[in-house]
Structures are given as structure tokens and as C-alpha cells.
């Protein structure tokens with residue numbers, strides 16, 4: 280992936296364990312049982328883990344479906360050699376649907392305008408499409424509003440009868456599945472059931488009806504229907520902290536860097552821009568050669584922790600563009616690390632996790648893993664196969 284020479288790769292790395300992905304996929308498949316299909320969502324470069332690598336690992340672990348947002352992502356997966364069922368769901372007017380139809384991707388229509396584009400694409404692709412319809416059951420993001428749904432299903436059925444496509448799926452997306460007591464869950468499930476009934480009356484017989492994301496998969500079995508779309512849980516992160524039980528998911532990503540130097544501070548020394556942290560005792564700090572240009576959130580300044588020789592140590596002062604400072608030893612402690620030693624920004628316990636970073640930065644783990652990148656070099660390992 281990287282054009283940099285290998286010695287540069289050691290400066291700061293994102294290490295992805297593909298065995299963890301396979302483990303999580305198998306665990307989730309066991310959770311939903313044999314009658315529900317699993318779709319592993321690999322959009323956004325596999326939530327920062329590497330789309331093609333995650334896709335291959337997910338297929339190997341038995342995932343029958345993959346999901347992506349954009350056509351570009353779908354075509355990139357096909358170019359990487361993936362031939363299984365694959366759903367894409369985010370387009371803008373004027374995009375060309377023909378290449379994805381030709382590539383055997385299930386496409387999603389939100390509106391009659393989407394169906395018009397698809398009719399044209401099918402003619403050019405020279406083969407019928409696999410079409411899924413999205414109903415907006417309450418998220419008020421993409422999808423057909425319930426008021427527009429009867430017209431959409433009628434047109435979809437007419438197109439099916441005309442041989443343009445087969446309607447393979449009907450789906451929606453929950454707004455608050457990470458909060459099981461939220462009234463939107465019951466409300467959305469009911470709207471979805473009504474929309475399915477309307478589609479059935481119109482003559483549609485979709486293979487897969489689906490609404491669940493990771494949180495609904497783990498917390499709301501009544502939302503499983505025929506298929507669940509699992510993203511964050513595949514990567515070993517908790518979709519609903521505080522609500523889920525410990526399933527044994529394993530974080531696949533570990534973000535690591537080599538200390539550029541360490542130094543001893545005197546009481547009164549301020550650290551990094553603005554001196555927002557001032558040592559009140561003689562402590563030792565380490566220079567971590569990565570920063571916000573690499574996707575390390577600037578909000579982590581003075582709040583997040585870094586794994587140093589298996590101990591969580593505080594980030595001191597502001598995160599800079601290329602660097603940050605971590606306290607590696609407190610007063611009276613001998614530092615366990617020095618220049619050249621590896622530290623872990625986030626990964627798996629006992630090191631801090633992406634969830635710990637999310638809490639420190641007032642965000643969600645999804646944002647932490649999907650934004651990390653920049654000059655980090657990504658490397659894929661396999662803890663079950665590497666010696």
C-alpha cells in the first residue's frame with residue numbers, strides 16, 4: 280500500500296489483524312443464527328481497516344453479503360476480485376448506474392428518479408439489474424418517505440414485469456438502535472412492517488428484508504428479518520456501549536508509533552502549544568511522531584491515554600499536526616520505555632481502545648477508526664497464521 284521505504288513504516292503504523300475480523304464475523308453469524316444472512320459493511324475503506332482486506336477476510340469467514348455506500352466502493356471491490364453479493368446505497372443524480380449493474384452489484388433506489396436512471400443503465404449494461412428499495416422509516420436521511428412509498432413500489436413492480444430488474448431487497452435504517460429504550464425503535468419497526476406489506480400487495484417478493492445495523496443486531500432480534508448489516512461490530516468495537524453484553528468481539532485495529540525521544544521535565548515546564556499542561560513534578564515524557572494531520576483527533580489533547588509498556592499513560596498538552604507528547608513516567612518512576620520503543624495509541628486492552636479514545640474526544644469509536652490515516656502506514660497481520 281505504501282510507497283515509503285520500510286524504515287519509514289516503523290514510525291507510525293495502523294496494524295490490522297485479519298484474524299480478529301474473521302473471529303468477529305463468525306461470532307456475529309452465531310449470534311443471528313442460520314436463518315438470517317450477514318452483510319458485513321466495508322464502506323469508508325472498511326472503517327479505516329482496509330476495504331479489500333476486510334472484505335476478503337469477511338468472505339472467508341462466511342459472510343454472504345458485503346455492503347458499501349458508493350458505486351466507487353462497489354467497483355473497487357469488484358476490481359479487487361470480490362464476486363459475492365454486494366449492496367451499494369448512496370448515489371447522486373447523474374451518476375452512471377450501468378457499470379455497477381454490469382458488475383452484478385445490488386443497487387438501491389430511494390425515488391422514482393433513481394428508477395429512471397436505472398432503466399437507462401440497464402439498457403446500456405445489457406442485463407437486468409438487482410434492485411433494492413429503501414424506505415425511510417424515521418431516520419429522515421436517505422430513502423423514500425412513507426407517503427411516496429406506494430408509488431415507488433408500484434413503479435418498481437412495473438419495471439420488474441418489464442424485465443428491467445428484479446427487486447431483491449427492501450430495507451431501512453434505524454435512528455436509535457444503540458438506545459434500546461428509545462421509542463423510535465418500535466415506531467420504525469412498525470413503519471417497516473407496513474412498508475413491507477405495501478410492497479407485498481404490489482406484488483414484490485424480495486429475497487431480503489433488512490433494517491438492522493450492529494446495534495439492532497445485538498439488541499433487537501425482532502429487527503433481524505432476513506439479513507442484518509453489520510459494520511462496527513465486525514471491527515470488534517461496541518455499537519452500543521453500556522447496553523451490550525460482552526460477546527468476545529476483538530478490536531482488529533491497533534494504532535502504534537515509535538517514540539522519537541524521551542525527556543525529563545522539571546516542575547513548571549509547560550508542554551506543547553499554549554502550555555495547556557504544566558508539569559507540577561519531575562516527570563518523563565515521550566515524543567510520539569503522529570498528530571492531527573494523521574487523523575489523531577486534536578480533541579485528544581490532555582484527555583486521551585496511550586499504552587506505554589502495557590500501562591495507560593496520559594497525553595500531555597495539545598495534539599500538534601505531526602506530533603504529540605505522552606507522559607511515560609510519573610514522579611519517582613523509572614521510565615519503562617525510551618526513544619525507539621513502541622507505544623500504542625489505541626487497540627485492545629490493556630492498551631486504550633478506540634472506545635476509550637471516543638469517550639476522551641466526545642465522539643464515537645466509528646469516527647476514531649475511520650478517520651485515522653494520513654501518514655500512518657497500514658499493515659495487515661493474521662494472528663492465527665503469522666508465526
Ligand SMILES: *Cc1c(COP(=O)(O)O)cnc(C)c1O
Pocket residue numbers: 320322368452491492493494508509510511512518
Ligand atoms: C454504515 C451502515 C451500516 C453499518 O452500521 P454499524 O452501526 O456500523 O453496524 C449499516 N447500514 C447502512 C445503510 C449503513 O450506512
